[in-house]
Amino acid sequence: IVLTQSAGTLSLSPGDRATLSCRASQSVSSSYLAWYQQKPGQAPRLLIYGASSRATGIPDRFSGSGSGTDFTLTISRLEPEDFAVYYCQHYRTFGQGTKVEIK
Amino acid sequence: QVQLVQSGAEVKKPGASVKVSCKASGYTFSNYYMHWVRQAPGQGLEWMGIINPSGGRTSYAQKFEARVTMTRETSTSIVYMELSSLRSEDTAVYYCARDQNGEAISDYVMAVWGQGTTVTVSS
Numbered sequence A: 001i002v003l004t005q006s007a008g009t010l011s012l013s014p015g016d017r018a019t020l021s022c023r024a025s026q027s028v029s030s031s032y033l034a035w036y037q038q039k040p041g042q043a044p045r046l047l048i049y050g051a052s053s054r055a056t057g058i059p060d061r062f063s064g065s066g067s068g069t070d071f072t073l074t075i076s077r078l079e080p081e082d083f084a085v086y087y088c089q090h091y092r093t094f095g096q097g098t099k100v101e102i103k
Numbered sequence B: 001q002v003q004l005v006q007s008g009a010e011v012k013k014p015g016a017s018v019k020v021s022c023k024a025s026g027y028t029f030s031n032y033y034m035h036w037v038r039q040a041p042g043q044g045l046e047w048m049g050i051i052n053p054s055g056g057r058t059s060y061a062q063k064f065e066a067r068v069t070m071t072r073e074t075s076t077s078i079v080y081m082e083l084s085s086l087r088s089e090d091t092a093v094y095y096c097a098r099d100q101n102g103e104a105i106s107d108y109v110m111a112v113w114g115q116g117t118t119v120t121v122s123s
Helices: none
Strands: A009-012 A018-028 A033-038 A045-049 A062-075 A087-088 A098-102 B005-006 B010-012 B016-023 B034-040 B045-051 B059-060 B068-073 B079-083 B091-097 B110-113 B119-121
Touching: A009 A018, A018 A033, A018 A087, A018 A098, A033 B010, A033 B110, A045 A062, A045 B110, A062 A087, B005 B091, B010 B016, B016 B091, B034 B059, B034 B068, B045 B068, B045 B079, B059 B068, B079 B091
Parallel strands: A009 A098, B010 B119
Antiparallel strands: A018 A062, A033 A045, A033 A087, A087 A098, B005 B016, B016 B079, B034 B045, B034 B091, B045 B059, B068 B079, B091 B110, B091 B119
């Protein structure tokens, strides 16, 4: 299975809504679909698991949705600390990442 | 608190092996699967394999199967990842990452991460 995150980079401003896409090459189980955030020089951090469940301590501005082959991570209002790289993951496969940068 | 602390940076020559350790604390070591994930400079995340600390059973990504060995030491709550026949393309940060849930079957949700170990392969 290949996971494709269509946008390599999103240029947005604080306060904007961010919509990140992750498409699987074939239908996958939502149970194994997760999203991670990674900042420079840091380990990844789990944000979303089971496609839509927030991990412990994750603010509610982060939400996940989708099923089958199409999944979305939404950040409702970007805070300065949200500018980072985001990866989707299914089982043993990671997407290539989407960088959310300040416009 | 739950913590994974990895060993320090390594510099190796091509053809050598490297063994990275990951010491767990703050939870029952044998209850949670551990993954190894690597990240080459400027690149994305790549899953390498998984170990069940309870029985030591492992499963590796096909790409690494011939060169990687994951082991654990239950007395000290340490998991190890050894990669052999190193080449320049193995230069990367290597992370251990713990499953979210202490279930009998891994859910492949990596909820706790080590700080990463930089391995540089250079002649």
